[in-house]
Amino acid sequence: MAEKKGKLSKTGRASTHFGTKDQTGPVIENDSSRGKVFVEVKNLLVESKIGFQNISSSHPVIINKGSFDEAVAAIKGALVETGKYGVEKEEPGHVVFLENAPKDPGRMVVKESPFSWYAAG
Secondary structure (H helix, E strand, C coil): CCCCCCCECCCCCECCCCCCCCCCCCCCCCCCHHHHHHHHHHHHHHHCCCCEECCCCCCCEEECCCCHHHHHHHHHHHHCCCCCEEEEEEECCEEEEEECCCCCCCEEEEEECCCCCCCCC
16 A cells, blocks of 8 residues: 655645654644743643633733733733733723834733623633
């Protein structure tokens, strides 16, 4: 029987990894600092039992109504006090954190929702 070697996509990259004998499965490593901070903040909010909604690290973190001040205090403790991020803009119901990086600093937007979706955890 012939061994599958995969095919090339229109851009010339290998689209599959058939024929690699020592591959145990896909390895997804989140190596961007924005992604690591996003996961850290999500875990912090879940541990604090603060309800939130978020799609990905490039979208705002939407905090349930009534939990915004508690969430911002927890996020500031994790990001600002450690020196990773600074506060770029702070308004009632809306905070923008800016990464302390010389090149292409990431932003994390935290907003308060007018609704409550679910309790985290």
